[in-house]
Amino acid sequence: MKTGFDTIDADGHIEEAHINWKERLPEKYQDAAPERRPGADGHSRLFIEGKAWPKPNGAALGVGGPYSRPHPRRPGMTDPRARLADMDSEEIDIAVLFGGALGGSIPALEDADFAAALARARNTWVAEYCSANAARLKAVAVLPQQDIAAAVAELNRAVTELGFMGVALLPNLRGKHLGDPYFFPIYQTAERLNVPICVHMFLGRYGSEATGTLRFDKFFYSHLFGHPFEQAIALAVILGEGLLDRFPRLRFVFLEAGCGWLPYWLDRLDEHGEVLGVQLPALKERPSQLLKRGQLFFSCEADETELAHVVEVVGDDCIVFASDYSHFDSHYPGASKPIVEHAKLSDLSKRKILSENCRRLYPLG
Numbered sequence: 311m312k313t314g315f316d317t318i319d320a321d322g323h324i325e326e327a328h329i330n331w332k333e334r335l336p337e338k339y340q341d342a343a344p345e346r347r348p349g350a351d352g353h354s355r356l357f358i359e360g361k362a363w364p365k366p367n368g369a370a371l372g373v374g375g376p377y378s379r380p381h382p383r384r385p386g387m388t389d390p391r392a393r394l395a396d397m398d399s400e401e402i403d404i405a406v407l408f409g410g411a412l413g414g415s416i417p418a419l420e421d422a423d424f425a426a427a428l429a430r431a432r433n434t435w436v437a438e439y440c441s442a443n444a445a446r447l448k449a450v451a452v453l454p455q456q457d458i459a460a461a462v463a464e465l466n467r468a469v470t471e472l473g474f475m476g477v478a479l480l481p482n483l484r485g486k487h488l489g490d491p492y493f494f495p496i497y498q499t500a501e502r503l504n505v506p507i508c509v510h511m512f513l514g515r516y517g518s519e520a521t522g523t524l525r526f527d528k529f530f531y532s533h534l535f536g537h538p539f540e541q542a543i544a545l546a547v548i549l550g551e552g553l554l555d556r557f558p559r560l561r562f563v564f565l566e567a568g569c570g571w572l573p574y575w576l577d578r579l580d581e582h583g584e585v586l587g588v589q590l591p592a593l594k595e596r597p598s599q600l601l602k603r604g605q606l607f608f609s610c611e612a613d614e615t616e617l618a619h620v621v622e623v624v625g626d627d628c629i630v631f632a633s634d635y636s637h638f639d640s641h642y643p644g645a646s647k648p649i650v651e652h653a654k655l656s657d658l659s660k661r662k663i664l665s666e667n668c669r670r671l672y673p674l675g
Contacts, residue, residue: 414512
């Protein structure tokens with residue numbers, strides 16, 4: 311597909327479950343190493359700490375099909391050369407990579423020491439994947455957030471030694487929201503290293519279930535609202551608890567929820583600030599005004615119908631393109647085609663969404 315636009319994928323995925331993690335972990339953790347084996351539902355699952363991750367279908371739902379259309383599985387999820395071939399066909403210059411079942415699970419594991427060892431092994435393997443073309447394949451770190459000191463050490467290593475572009479944080483970590491001072495050392499480190507906080511929910515994590523998902527036994531519902539509700543909550547507490555003032559050079563990006571919710575949520579935040587803002591002493595401006603600081607970014611779905619409306623209401627400086635390669639709801643080929651061909655977006659807006667904003671978000675140079 312010939313786009314005519316430089317393109318950066320702000321949120322694509324890789325899959326880590328195929329790796330032999332036993333041989334990559336210290337001996338004392340090898341018996342606990344993640345491995346694929348059949349689950350109780352008959353499907354192959356990644357088992358960690360004696361449990362299937364993500365949680366299988368059923369009460370307190372995790373992740374699973376069936377799907378109404380074929381899953382767009384791509385070999386590039388595990389093979390970087392296949393990934394680069396897909397990027398060439400899509401004219402994607404750079405892809406910023408997030409994890410899959412393993413990457414989304416490490417922060418929610420119960421054993422903090424095991425989580426630290428697994429995070430280190432996982433990030434090292436991802437760097438190996440990216441080494442196929444380090445100029446085009448960029449990674450985001452997963453941290454053992456159970457131990458903040460270990461998380462800070464791993465973030466330092468991932469950025470300074472492995473060249474990672476950011477850090478992925480669950481917006482809901484065992485009852486802690488992202489405005490909690492517990493996370494401040496991670497924020498301080500990310501700010502110093504000039505990498506963003508990438509707010510990315512992974513569904514079906516024990517103890518970190520997305521809002522509302524415990525009420526249902528169908529993945530339709532948990533995926534429908536698990537991502538956007540958690541992102542909306544994360545934005546609210548980041549603004550309401552004054553994180554942009556406390557960390558004035560730190561950037562946040564809210565991923566895999568689209569951007570159509572943003573005008574409504576900013577309007578609602580502004581209204582609550584007017585009526586109840588006295589309860590939030592750290593909130594010193596209208597929430598919608600804080601968007602102008604350039605610290606907040608939001609990924610869009612290329613084909614979401616509200617994209618032009620979002621650009622009209624909040625501007626085109628904070629929206630980034632994300633392919634979600636290659637989850638069940640992603641589109642390959644033609645990942646960026648709806649933006650490239652969007653009749654209501656100017657070429658300037660398209661350039662910003664497809665690449666320029668992402669260069670301000672990540673330290674891509």
